[in-house]
Amino acid sequence: xxxxxxxxxxxxxxxxxxxxxxxxxxxxxxxxxxxxxxxxxxxxxxxxxxxxxxxxxxxxxxxxxxxxxxxxxxxxxxxxxxxxxxxxxxxxxxxxxxxxxxxxxxxxxxxxxxxxxxxxxxxxxxxxxxxxxxxxxxxxxxxxxxxxxxxxxxxxxxxxxxxxxxxxxxxxxxxxxxxxxxxxxxxxxxxxxxxxxxxxxxxxxxxxxxxxxxxxxxxxxxxxxxxxxxxxxxxxxxxxxxxxxxxxxxxxxxxxxxxxxxxxxxxxxxxxxxxxxxxxxxxxx
Amino acid sequence: xxxxxxxxxxxxxxxxxxxxxxxxxxxxxxxxxxxxxxxxxxxxxxxxxxxxxxxxxxxxxxxxxxxxxxxxxxxxxxxxxxxxxxxxxxxxxxxxxxxxxxxxxxxxxxxxxxxxxxxxxxxxxxxxxxxxxxxxxxxxxxxxxxxxxxxxxxxxxxxxxxxxxxxxxxxxxxxxxxxxxxxxxxxxxxxxxxxxxxxxxxxxxxxxxxxxxxxxxxxxxxxxxxxxxxxxxxxxxxxxxxxxxxxxxxxxxxxx
Numbered sequence: 001x002x003x004x005x006x007x008x009x010x011x012x013x014x015x016x017x018x019x020x021x022x023x024x025x026x027x028x029x030x031x032x033x034x035x036x037x038x039x040x041x042x043x044x045x046x047x048x049x050x051x052x053x054x055x056x057x058x059x060x061x062x063x064x065x066x067x068x069x070x071x072x073x074x075x076x077x078x079x080x081x082x083x084x085x086x087x088x089x090x091x092x093x094x095x096x097x098x099x100x101x102x103x104x105x106x107x108x109x110x111x112x113x114x115x116x117x118x119x120x121x122x123x124x125x126x127x128x129x130x131x132x133x134x135x136x137x138x139x140x141x142x143x144x145x146x147x148x149x150x151x152x153x154x155x156x157x158x159x160x161x162x163x164x165x166x167x168x169x170x171x172x173x174x175x176x177x178x179x180x181x182x183x184x185x186x187x188x189x190x191x192x193x194x195x196x197x198x199x200x201x202x203x204x205x206x207x208x209x210x211x212x213x214x215x216x217x218x219x220x221x222x223x224x225x226x227x228x229x230x231x232x233x234x235x236x237x238x239x240x241x242x243x244x245x246x247x248x249x250x251x252x253x254x255x256x257x258x259x260x261x262x263x264x265x266x267x268x269x270x271x272x273x274x275x276x277x278x279x280x281x282x283x284x285x
Numbered sequence: 286x287x288x289x290x291x292x293x294x295x296x297x298x299x300x301x302x303x304x305x306x307x308x309x310x311x312x313x314x315x316x317x318x319x320x321x322x323x324x325x326x327x328x329x330x331x332x333x334x335x336x337x338x339x340x341x342x343x344x345x346x347x348x349x350x351x352x353x354x355x356x357x358x359x360x361x362x363x364x365x366x367x368x369x370x371x372x373x374x375x376x377x378x379x380x381x382x383x384x385x386x387x388x389x390x391x392x393x394x395x396x397x398x399x400x401x402x403x404x405x406x407x408x409x410x411x412x413x414x415x416x417x418x419x420x421x422x423x424x425x426x427x428x429x430x431x432x433x434x435x436x437x438x439x440x441x442x443x444x445x446x447x448x449x450x451x452x453x454x455x456x457x458x459x460x461x462x463x464x465x466x467x468x469x470x471x472x473x474x475x476x477x478x479x480x481x482x483x484x485x486x487x488x489x490x491x492x493x494x495x496x497x498x499x500x501x502x503x504x505x506x507x508x509x510x511x512x513x514x515x516x517x518x519x520x521x522x523x524x525x526x527x528x529x530x531x532x533x534x535x536x537x538x539x540x541x
Contacts, residue, residue, distance in 0.1 A: 039381065153400060154399065154400065155398055156401050157391045157394050157399070157401075158398075160383060160387075160388075160391060161391060163376065164376055164377070164383075165372045165375050165376060167334060167370070167372050168370055168372045168375070170337065170339045170358070171337045171339065171368060171370035171454070172365070172366075172368075172369075172392070172396060173362060173365040173366065173395075173396025173397070174396065215379075215380055216380065218382045219382060219384060219426075219428055220382065220383075220384060220387060221383045221384075221387055223382075224382035
């Protein structure tokens with residue numbers, strides 16, 4: 001039973017209001033980009049990007065610049081370099097990403113151990129601090145959400161064809177290299193901006209879980225993208241409210257709600273939406 | 286006199302650091318059907334990719350519908366939208382939330398950014414017609430990832446016929462089709478050529494089908510080993526030259 005008085009108290013706090021709006025926007029943004037990232041098998045890329053972001057934050061601390069300002073250019077450069085590496089190397093992508101992210105994570109932890117004043121903040125970096133989201137953060141996340149929405153809408157054909165078959169996409173005039181790079185850079189910026197709220201360890205959940213739930217439920221591409229985004233935003237909102245009411249950590253609470261949403265989608269997809277396979281009965285095949 | 290749709294001159298292409306296609310020259314006349322045959326690893330798919338501008342050329346020229354393919358594979362949008370391509374397969378791991386009708390609809394849209402709701406009515410009408418034409422109308426609400434290999438090939442052809450084109454390139458598109466589907470596929474290609482003036486270039490391993498349907502055969506084994514009409518090209522001696530001494534020409538008894 002929800003304690004309405006406690007809920008009203010939680011909602012009255014300005015930092016909580018910012019956190020709820022920030023969570024809603026970050027969740028929606030993660031679900032939106034995740035819908036394409038998951039289909040393009042970039043789930044591990046967002047995870048690697050999140051972990052490697054710690055190196056960017058460390059770089060900011062070491063050179064004495066606000067880590068948030070360093071994080072976005074770092075993530076963009078990192079994403080472009082990894083993309084080049086994946087394109088040019090004959091090694092499997094998951095192995096390359098593993099090498100890159102574990103090395104950069106190790107380097108970041110080594111550097112962090114040298115910085116006395118930041119040792120206490122490592123937990124905040126790893127799990128995020130959604131309650132510390134500022135009004136400026138909200139503006140940046142809102143702009144990113146609108147930009148991502150416009151880009152995905154305008155390039156929906158390109159994104160789908162690129163995912164299905166790169167040669168088919170190129171043959172019908174899709175600028176494959178440009179769109180692949182643009183999406184990866186956009187994903188990198190979103191991951192970098194969301195790190196503060198969500199943390200290094202949980203960022204990939206924001207990208208992967210809502211879109212996997214949406215993938216189980218939807219049969220139309222635009223609806224899938226929309227549902228993934230709505231699920232991402234809703235789960236974040238519910239998770240933050242639960243966190244506010246129970247005084248549990250916010251990031252993990254959101255991820256647990258996302259997982260609950262995924263379980264519901266899994267049950268619905270297997271019970272309600274299951275269709276008998278008609279392949280063998282199709283008289284034309 | 287019909288105009289050449291595709292003119293290839295001294296084309297050489299490198300792939301993975303080795304010369305996969307060497308000094309290949311040929312022309313495709315309008316409304317013709319040309320088959321590229323050859324052993325595995327002969328450079329057939331590499332040739333197709335280079336013709337579509339998907340792989341850089343080491344040397345040589347490619348002219349499509351009178352326009353030169355640029356060094357980085359660019360073509361004017363108007364020319365690009367006249368080309369249709371059916372790849373060997375699509376990446377459909379797991380459940381892919383895209384219906385057959387949506388996929389075919391993407392074939393209707395011209396290159397470049399556009400809002401998904403633009404020309405919605407015209408797209409829907411064209412998709413229905415294309416699916417009906419390829420015998421896929423009953424599949425329109427199915428997910429792409431729920432289709433069998435043969436159904437997927439027919440849906441990919443629907444993607445191509447959803448708007449008028451001039452050049453259709455097929456990379457082993459008929460592999461995996463059963464006999465009736467293959468006949469239907471071939472019949473549709475013939476209709477597209479005769480009634481709408483399409484030109485067809487396809488990579489195939491089915492020499493029997495190539496013999497029956499193609500006007501021109503290109504025997505490729507890195508270089509062009511032979512070219513000409515099927516009767517001229519698919520002789521036992523030329524096939525041994527192309528595939529090696531272990532080549533055994535198998536012809537289905539029903540076509541023999």
